[in-house]
Amino acid sequence: EALKLRLGTGTPPKHVWSQAAERFADKIAEATNGEIEVAVFPSAQLGTEGDLLQQMQVGVVDMGVISAAATSAKAPAFLAWFSPFKTSSVEDTIAASKTEVAGKILGELQPLGIKGMGYVFAGMRHILTAKDPVTGLDSLDSKKIRITPFPGMQVWWKAAGAVPTPVQLGDTYQALSTGLLDGVDIDLDALVGFSMQQVAEHLTVTSHMAFPGVAMVTEATWEKMTPEQQKTFRAVMDETLVWAGEQQIAAEERNMAKLKAEMTVTEMPNAAEAFSSANEAFNKAFGDIPLVAEFQATVGK
Amino acid sequence: MTAFGFAALLSIGMPVAFVLLASTFIFMFSTGNFRVLDAMPQIIFSGLEIFDLLAIPLFILLGEIMNAGGITRRLIGAAQLMLGRLPNSLAYVSLTANLMLASIMGSATAQIAIMSRVMVPQMEKDGYSRSFSAALVAGAGMLGPVIPPSMIFIIFGVVAQASIADMFIGGILPGTFLFVLLVVYISIKNKIRIAPETAEVAEREGLRKSLFGAAAGMSIPVIIVCGISFGIVTPTESAALATGVAIFLGFCLYRDLKISDLSDILGRTASNSALVLFLIATAKVFGWVLTYNQVPQAMAEVLQSLTSSAPVFLLLVFAFAILVGAFLDGIAALIILVPILLPIATGVYGIDPIHFGVVVCMTLTIGLLTPPVGTGLYIASAVANVPFPKLVREIIPFVLITMLVVIATILFPALVM
Amino acid sequence: MELCVLVKNGVVAFSHGLARLELWVCKFLIVFFAGLLLVNVLLRYVLSSPLYFAEELAVYTLIWMAFLASSVAMANRQMISLTFIADYLSGPARTALNILVEALMCAVSLVLMYVSFRWVNSGAVAFEQALTLGTLKWPFYSIMPLFFTLTSFHTFANVLYLLGGDAGRNEETS
Ligand code: NA
Numbered sequence: 001e002a003l004k005l006r007l008g009t010g011t012p013p014k015h016v017w018s019q020a021a022e023r024f025a026d027k028i029a030e031a032t033n034g035e036i037e038v039a040v041f042p043s044a045q046l047g048t049e050g051d052l053l054q055q056m057q058v059g060v061v062d063m064g065v066i067s068a069a070a071t072s073a074k075a076p077a078f079l080a081w082f083s084p085f086k087t088s089s090v091e092d093t094i095a096a097s098k099t100e101v102a103g104k105i106l107g108e109l110q111p112l113g114i115k116g117m118g119y120v121f122a123g124m125r126h127i128l129t130a131k132d133p134v135t136g137l138d139s140l141d142s143k144k145i146r147i148t149p150f151p152g153m154q155v156w157w158k159a160a161g162a163v164p165t166p167v168q169l170g171d172t173y174q175a176l177s178t179g180l181l182d183g184v185d186i187d188l189d190a191l192v193g194f195s196m197q198q199v200a201e202h203l204t205v206t207s208h209m210a211f212p213g214v215a216m217v218t219e220a221t222w223e224k225m226t227p228e229q230q231k232t233f234r235a236v237m238d239e240t241l242v243w244a245g246e247q248q249i250a251a252e253e254r255n256m257a258k259l260k261a262e263m264t265v266t267e268m269p270n271a272a273e274a275f276s277s278a279n280e281a282f283n284k285a286f287g288d289i290p291l292v293a294e295f296q297a298t299v300g301k
Numbered sequence: 302m303t304a305f306g307f308a309a310l311l312s313i314g315m316p317v318a319f320v321l322l323a324s325t326f327i328f329m330f331s332t333g334n335f336r337v338l339d340a341m342p343q344i345i346f347s348g349l350e351i352f353d354l355l356a357i358p359l360f361i362l363l364g365e366i367m368n369a370g371g372i373t374r375r376l377i378g379a380a381q382l383m384l385g386r387l388p389n390s391l392a393y394v395s396l397t398a399n400l401m402l403a404s405i406m407g408s409a410t411a412q413i414a415i416m417s418r419v420m421v422p423q424m425e426k427d428g429y430s431r432s433f434s435a436a437l438v439a440g441a442g443m444l445g446p447v448i449p450p451s452m453i454f455i456i457f458g459v460v461a462q463a464s465i466a467d468m469f470i471g472g473i474l475p476g477t478f479l480f481v482l483l484v485v486y487i488s489i490k491n492k493i494r495i496a497p498e499t500a501e502v503a504e505r506e507g508l509r510k511s512l513f514g515a516a517a518g519m520s521i522p523v524i525i526v527c528g529i530s531f532g533i534v535t536p537t538e539s540a541a542l543a544t545g546v547a548i549f550l551g552f553c554l555y556r557d558l559k560i561s562d563l564s565d566i567l568g569r570t571a572s573n574s575a576l577v578l579f580l581i582a583t584a585k586v587f588g589w590v591l592t593y594n595q596v597p598q599a600m601a602e603v604l605q606s607l608t609s610s611a612p613v614f615l616l617l618v619f620a621f622a623i624l625v626g627a628f629l630d631g632i633a634a635l636i637i638l639v640p641i642l643l644p645i646a647t648g649v650y651g652i653d654p655i656h657f658g659v660v661v662c663m664t665l666t667i668g669l670l671t672p673p674v675g676t677g678l679y680i681a682s683a684v685a686n687v688p689f690p691k692l693v694r695e696i697i698p699f700v701l702i703t704m705l706v707v708i709a710t711i712l713f714p715a716l717v718m
Numbered sequence: 719m720e721l722c723v724l725v726k727n728g729v730v731a732f733s734h735g736l737a738r739l740e741l742w743v744c745k746f747l748i749v750f751f752a753g754l755l756l757v758n759v760l761l762r763y764v765l766s767s768p769l770y771f772a773e774e775l776a777v778y779t780l781i782w783m784a785f786l787a788s789s790v791a792m793a794n795r796q797m798i799s800l801t802f803i804a805d806y807l808s809g810p811a812r813t814a815l816n817i818l819v820e821a822l823m824c825a826v827s828l829v830l831m832y833v834s835f836r837w838v839n840s841g842a843v844a845f846e847q848a849l850t851l852g853t854l855k856w857p858f859y860s861i862m863p864l865f866f867t868l869t870s871f872h873t874f875a876n877v878l879y880l881l882g883g884d885a886g887r888n889e890e891t892s
Pocket residue numbers: 402403404405406407408444445446447448449450451
């Protein structure tokens with residue numbers, strides 16, 4: 001009898017993470033002659049990323065592709081990925097995901113009964129501002145910036161002198177156009193996806209943080225597979241993750257070309273120095289977590 | 302079996318929210334997956350873990366305070382002064398107020414909550430039956446999500462990765478068309494109504510005196526509009542801000558509001574919003590179990606096998622969404638259906654995503670007005686204190702009018718361009 | 719027999735008093751989240767320093783309010799329901815139907831009470847953080863077992879009350 005698995009994501013169907021999930025579902029059915037069937041539930045159909053993690057722990061959902069940000073609420077070691085300016089591109093971040101420490105961070109999911117299979121990637125984080133371009137910390141002073149609400153990003157932005165403002169991603173377009181927000185910490189996929197270039201004039205390319213996601217399967221489900229199936233599962237997963245990385249690299253180029261044609265795009269090569277006080281605040285807040293320290297000591301050196 | 306259990310429990314008078322919980326149990330037993338039970342508390346909790354839901358109690362509270370503080374009376378008085386020369390004006394006043402509110406608020410439920418509290422007592426005083434008044438308010442609530450801003454359009458934009466601005470623009474013409482049809486229906490309805498002329502004239506005399514009071518009261522919608530458009534508040538926060546202003550006006554300017562009123566006001570706010578919020582939470586778990594077992598997905602497959610024509614496909618989606626909307630909350634249904642239906646619509650039938658979005662959002666919004674699970678009806682019935690079956694009878698023309706607008710939008714895609 | 723009546727009356731009175739207390743808590747929670755949002759708007763607009771956690775705290779306050787107020791509605795039998803069959807019936811038949819409904823609700827509540835307690839004490843929520851508040855999340859989650867404990871009790875009290883033969887403490891609103 002076929003093993004029927006449910007895989008949840010928090011991203012829309014067109015997002016690379018959901019596409020990777022779909023592709024995995026197709027390939028695993030093919031590779032196992034239908035012994036393993038995966039039903040994909042994108043767009044948080046079964047719940048937000050936080051909900052999905054709980055549902056995996058309870059055992060009603062078998063697999064997930066969940067952002068490292070949401071995962072860090074359960075396993076703080078994942079905050080390592082948000083160490084500012086550690087990697088400067090998606091290619092860089094993919095390389096970092098192949099290090100030993102990246103694997104150790106995945107291992108932090110084990111106490112939750114979850115097996116981390118590997119990483120997927122969204123674009124690097126940049127700063128989108130409605131009116132004024134970002135030239136340094138001065139231009140961000142007391143500015144209301146929408147961030148993804150989790151401690152890693154909050155600490156950094158607060159130390160940068162900005163006012164981290166939690167606005168739902170869906171409300172960001174309106175909030176930018178009304179002036180409720182001065183700017184957004186964002187990746188290019190979301191920027192283009194929500195057409196935010198229509199209501200914000202300046203994109204400052206800082207690449208200050210990466211934004212990985214984690215492909216995971218519950219230990220209970222893993223144990224249900226025969227050793228042969230586990231091997232196939234692992235191989236198909238690895239192949240899918242490589243594919244997703246390539247897709248994301250291509251998406252970054254495509255998005256950047258589109259945005260350069262539609263708005264003012266400014267590179268900020270000295271961003272790491274400009275934000276040095278914020279970087280220190282991040283290290284002070286999370287540097288005590290052993291795997292975060294190890295990540296910072298080994299990656300990007 | 303689940304459908305049968307659902308109908309049986311509903312008809313013996315079990316509260317709808319508990320019918321949803323019990324049906325989830327039945328479905329779980331019929332599929333034999335008892336693990337789902339362990340996930341239920343979290344799913345119910347997360348059904349309410351949405352910031353925008355704060356708008357529901359806040360706008361109910363605003364309505365209560367506006368009423369007790371005498372603001373509503375003065376506001377509607379001003380609208381009557383503008384439209385008062387028309388015979389039987391109060392239905393138009395209500396509709397116009399709804400149109401104004403629709404351009405401020407993003408959600409039909411919040412709009413129905415505030416207008417049921419504010420307009421229904423006034424219309425009743427003016428000789429309209431309470432059930433018709435509540436139905437008019439609930440029906441006009443359909444303007445809320447169609448005329449921008451719109452919460453459901455935003456959610457569609459998120460789920461479909463479509464432009465939210467294009468969705469907003471797409472709603473303007475269908476919304477205007479809906480408004481015109483509602484005006485026509487009311488003018489027909491007014492013709493066959495016996496108008497209490499004397500009461501109206503007497504009211505108007507008193508109202509002229511309180512024009513100053515009305516002007517101050519008008520500051521509330523102005524504060525909401527300006528607060529949002531100048532980026533001071535989010536739409537949800539605007540309710541809190543407006544409530545603060547309403548309390549100030551009620552206590553200090555009009556002096557109609559008393560400290561001793563506040564306890565009752567808060568109690569009614571709690572009861573009325575709980576009825577809706579608990580239903581949203583339990584609808585979430587019921588919808589989750591259906592999705593988990595891929596029921597909507599299976600239904601979508603059947604749909605796909607039926608036709609090759611785009612308009613026919615959209616009409617099928619329309620019929621399907623009406624059916625789904627009868628049982629599921631519109632936003633929950635949208636979140637479940639869009640990822641399934643949109644790729645079929647754009648890939649197989651070549652339908653524009655914005656066109657699809659406006660049609661589906663409007664159709665699912667109609668679900669607020671259709672029994673057995675019709676949040677809009679529940680709010681209007683609870684807040685305006687109208688028996689549910691009576692309201693259902695009066696709402697039918699409004700549902701048909703909105704359906705007509707959706708069908709027109711399906712057949713003439715130019716309406717959303 | 720006397721004792722039975724005494725216990726029954728005691729349970730019903732306690733359910734009634736408890737509901738009143740719950741409603742008072744609801745009133746306080748509404749004032750709290752409305753005030754919190756208002757203060758946050760002022761802090762953001764006037765002082766440019768909003769409380770980062772205000773939205774999340776307001777949402778949890780709303781959830782507590784919503785469930786407590788739902789429990790009150792259940793105690794007072796004011797939930798939204800279709801009552802056409804009950805309206806058609808009269809006398810003992812109607813009371814019997816109402817007892818059946820309350821008893822079923824009590825059973826559903828008891829199951830969910832057990833599950834909720836297990837959930838709040840499970841590893842799935844033990845270390846979960848409220849993302850912007852920076853605190854553990856389980857205290858907020860604990861409304862679920864509390865809610866289903868309250869509804870189990872209120873529906874049980876309603877069954878006792880209806881068994882007493884009266885035609886309902888509060889007629890349903892619709
Ligand atoms: Na609107």
